[in-house]
Amino acid sequence: MIEWCNANQGFVMTVLTLVYVIATIAIVLLARHSNKIAQANLQTLVDLEREKSRPLIDVDLVPDSIFLSLHVSNRGLTPAYDVQFSITPTLTYLEGHGKNVPLAILDNGLTSLAPGSTTKTLIGSFKELKDANPTLQYTGEVVFKDANGRSYKSPVNIDLRWREKNYYINRNTIHDVAVQLEEIKQEFKFIANGFHKPHVITQDAKEKREEDEALREMVMAEKDSAG
Structure with missing residues (x-):
């Protein structure tokens, strides 16, 4: 085998060179394919990140x-x-x-x-x-x-x-509260301007209770006499 290789060195070198070239081409093609896959994966990640962070x-x-x-x-x-x-x-x-x-x-x-x-x-x-x-x-x-x-x-x-035909509980909204506050504000304004006079009881509380009790007893007595 060695003698045959020595006798056919030119042919052997040609075959080895051809194998080397084919292997190199295969490696280049595999590298290009790997680069394309890597670029596609990178673009997918970029698109996913863009979709995740975009406005909606x-x-x-x-x-x-x-x-x-x-x-x-x-x-x-x-x-x-x-x-x-x-x-x-x-x-x-x-x-x-x-x-x-x-x-x-x-x-x-x-x-x-x-x-x-x-x-x-x-x-x-x-x-x-x-x-x-x-x-x-x-x-x-x-x-x-x-x-x-x-x-x-x-x-x-x-x-x-x-x-449609969906029932709900009517609750007061902030608008309703604002309207009520405006009414209270208007009432105070009338009082301050003298249009409305607040009813203030100046009578002693004990005296007022006794007077109310006497009035109640008088009403009850009238009902009994009428009966």
């Missing part, structure tokens, strides 16, 4: 006592910019008597919305909303951007049919 806009109609408010929330981890809405049928502020006022937030959009924040806009009562849209369903989308200008879309799918 949610639109809903939320009950507030007997009224409904439009809530626009950013549930993502970064601010949302240039938020634009497209909702069908068009939502408006239901002022009553068939008068609907366009909502500036839907017409003009939002310049930005911080993460974790919510902006609220009063719509009207459930009855007014049902009169305006008997289906009680709204669809559409909201388009917004992140800090790098990348655009995103979120679907809008609001269904309020669950509120």
Whole structure:
């Protein structure tokens, strides 16, 4: 074997060189394939991180006592910019008597919305909303951007049919408390201006009780005599 190799050195060197070249090409191809896999994995990690930290806009109609408010929330981890809405049928502020006022937030959009924040806009009562849209369903989308200008879309799918024949306990809201405080404030103002005079008992408490007791006994005696 050694003698044959010595006699055919040129052929042996050619074969070895060919094997070396083939092995080198195979190593290069494997390295390129590994690099592609690594790049794909890196891009996947980048995309996952971007999705995890991107803004996420949610639109809903939320009950507030007997009224409904439009809530626009950013549930993502970064601010949302240039938020634009497209909702069908068009939502408006239901002022009553068939008068609907366009909502500036839907017409003009939002310049930005911080993460974790919510902006609220009063719509009207459930009855007014049902009169305006008997289906009680709204669809559409909201388009917004992140800090790098990348655009995103979120679907809008609001269904309020669950509120039909849905009973609730009517509770006083902050508005009711504010009205009562305003009435108390007005009452004090009238007293201070002399329009209302508070009824103050200046009689001694013991004397007042004795007088009330005598009056009660007199009434009871009259009832007994009448019987």
